[in-house]
Amino acid sequence: MNETTEKSTATKSKHWILWLLGAVALVALVVFVSKKKQFDWVACGGELMRADWRRFACGVGLIYAAYVLRAVRWSIFLKPVKRVSPLTILGSQVIGFTGVALFGRLADLVRPYLVARRLKMTLGSQIAVYTVERMFDAGALALIFSLALALAPDLKTLPHQEVMSKIAESSLVATIAMAAFAITARLAGGVLAGFARGTLGVLSTDVGEWAAERIRIFSGGLNTLASLRDFLFAAAISMTMWAMIVVAYLETLWAFVGSTQLSSMTLARCMIVMAFGMVGSIFQAPVVGWFTTIAASGTGLGLLGVPPEQAAAAGAMLLVVTFLSIIPVGLIWSRFEHVSLKSVAVESEHVEEAILLGHTPIVEESTVPPSA
Numbered sequence: 001m002n003e004t005t006e007k008s009t010a011t012k013s014k015h016w017i018l019w020l021l022g023a024v025a026l027v028a029l030v031v032f033v034s035k036k037k038q039f040d041w042v043a044c045g046g047e048l049m050r051a052d053w054r055r056f057a058c059g060v061g062l063i064y065a066a067y068v069l070r071a072v073r074w075s076i077f078l079k080p081v082k083r084v085s086p087l088t089i090l091g092s093q094v095i096g097f098t099g100v101a102l103f104g105r106l107a108d109l110v111r112p113y114l115v116a117r118r119l120k121m122t123l124g125s126q127i128a129v130y131t132v133e134r135m136f137d138a139g140a141l142a143l144i145f146s147l148a149l150a151l152a153p154d155l156k157t158l159p160h161q162e163v164m165s166k167i168a169e170s171s172l173v174a175t176i177a178m179a180a181f182a183i184t185a186r187l188a189g190g191v192l193a194g195f196a197r198g199t200l201g202v203l204s205t206d207v208g209e210w211a212a213e214r215i216r217i218f219s220g221g222l223n224t225l226a227s228l229r230d231f232l233f234a235a236a237i238s239m240t241m242w243a244m245i246v247v248a249y250l251e252t253l254w255a256f257v258g259s260t261q262l263s264s265m266t267l268a269r270c271m272i273v274m275a276f277g278m279v280g281s282i283f284q285a286p287v288v289g290w291f292t293t294i295a296a297s298g299t300g301l302g303l304l305g306v307p308p309e310q311a312a313a314a315g316a317m318l319l320v321v322t323f324l325s326i327i328p329v330g331l332i333w334s335r336f337e338h339v340s341l342k343s344v345a346v347e348s349e350h351v352e353e354a355i356l357l358g359h360t361p362i363v364e365e366s367t368v369p370p371s372a
Contacts, residue, residue, distance in 0.1 A: 007069060040309050045065040047256055047313040053126050055255035059321040067093050067326065068249075069241040073136070074115065077129045082119060091333050098330025101323055104289045106344040114344065124217070133216045139178050140238035144246060145271050146172035152246050152268030181217075189219025245322065248275050250316070252321045259310045262301075269304050276300030292304050293319050 046151040071093050096111030112126035129292050150172070185193055193212040201208030250270050256262035260363035265273075280296020281289060302308065334341055 002064040010060050021061075024353040044313050047258055047310050048317070051255075051313075051317070052255045052257050055251045056321055057250040057318060059255075060242045060325045062248040062251070063091045063322055063325060064329075066241045066244050067097065069237050069244075072132065073237045073241075074129060074236070075133060076230055078119075079230065082121065084119065089118065091337055092118055093325060093328050095334045095337065095339055095341065097326050098334065099341050101327050101330075102341065107341075110341075110344050113347065114339070128217050135178060135182060135218065136234060136238040137242070139182075140177050140235070140242045141297040142175040142178070143172070144176065144239070144242055145275065148246075148267050148271045151230040152266065153352070185215060185273065186242070189216060193219070238299050239355070246270065246274065248322055249318060255317070256310060256314055259302065259306065259314075261306045262310060262314055272304065273297055273318075276303075281323070290319055290324070293323070311359075 068086070068090065071090040074089055074093070075084045075086045092111055092114035096107070096114055099107035099110040109127070109130070112130040113123065115121070115129075116123045116126040146169070150169070193215040196215055197208040197212035199208070200211050246267070250265060250267070253262045253265040253270060253273070276299055277293055277297040280293045294315040295311065296309040297318050298308070301311035302315055306314070331341075
């Protein structure tokens with residue numbers, strides 16, 4: 001058996017294990033909620049029946065528009081190297097997020113993989129863009145989060161008000177720290193990478209090398225921003241995109257007209273729910289990640305005094321609107337582009353390892369199997 005076959009077999013086995021664990025976890029969750037919490041499933045379903053589904057549709061529309069903005073921002077990052085229309089890579093964004101929705105974080109690198117394939121560019125260049133994109137996302141979201149809590153008129157009515165104030169302050173400090181780190185990496189990436197290697201290498205040589213390589217990749221991605229104008233444009237797009245996502249969250253919660261707490265949800269309270277949901281989605285396994293995200297969002301809503309049945313219904317719809325709604329479009333788009341999501345997800349799992357080992361292959365169209 002050759003190395004490629006062994007790698008494919010190991011990957012398939014890992015996927016089967018994850019799917020099995022997901023099924024077991026789902027059954028355990030249902031049993032736990034039903035028996036221990038005396039959860040009223042009928043009441044939960046009633047909340048969905050009474051909801052204003054036009055608001056759900058509005059939320060989905062905002063999320064779709066955010067994907068378009070992602071493609072525009074990615075094209076800005078590519079501009080110094082290659083002029084690309086956002087429409088050219090929009091499909092890669094949609095298909096990539098569909099892969100993440102279906103296969104969890106195992107498919108997180110599908111987007112840079114597909115962009116590299118379409119544009120016949122090195123994987124390293126797209127990993128760099130992906131890394132910078134994540135930094136812009138984190139900065140924009142942290143800024144919105146901190147401002148929403150710091151300036152909220154209802155801050156004093158939030159649970160654990162002192163803790164929330166500290167979180168808002170910490171988030172703002174983290175945003176400033178990320179900006180300072182980005183500027184340093186842009187101006188002196190090699191020096192910063194060497195410092196990380198020397199400092200962390202004292203603890204572990206492998207950790208030091210990993211951190212240094214990450215910084216070099218990030219620094220290389222920042223080099224794609226050729227001018228201050230491009231930087232500001234990318235930042236403005238990031239802020240606009242995340243503002244739209246926040247409004248999509250609010251529209252979804254406001255749709256539950258039968259719940260006073262949900263239909264009158266404020267921005268500050270919504271940010272708390274959003275933070276809980278995002279924490280729950282960090283380490284997503286296939287399928288089971290959906291339910292951990294629902295549980296995390298429900299926990300945030302419960303902290304705000306929302307009854308369990310309403311919290312579960314709202315958590316489920318937040319998942320559908322902001323995360324799973326892209327799946328139908330992504331599956332159709334993948335058929336038109338002759339992309340097998342399963343195959344691409346498997347291939348992209350090995351991308352980061354190859355990059356960190358110093359390989360920078362160019363992805364040709366023929367390297368990705370067509371959809372079955």
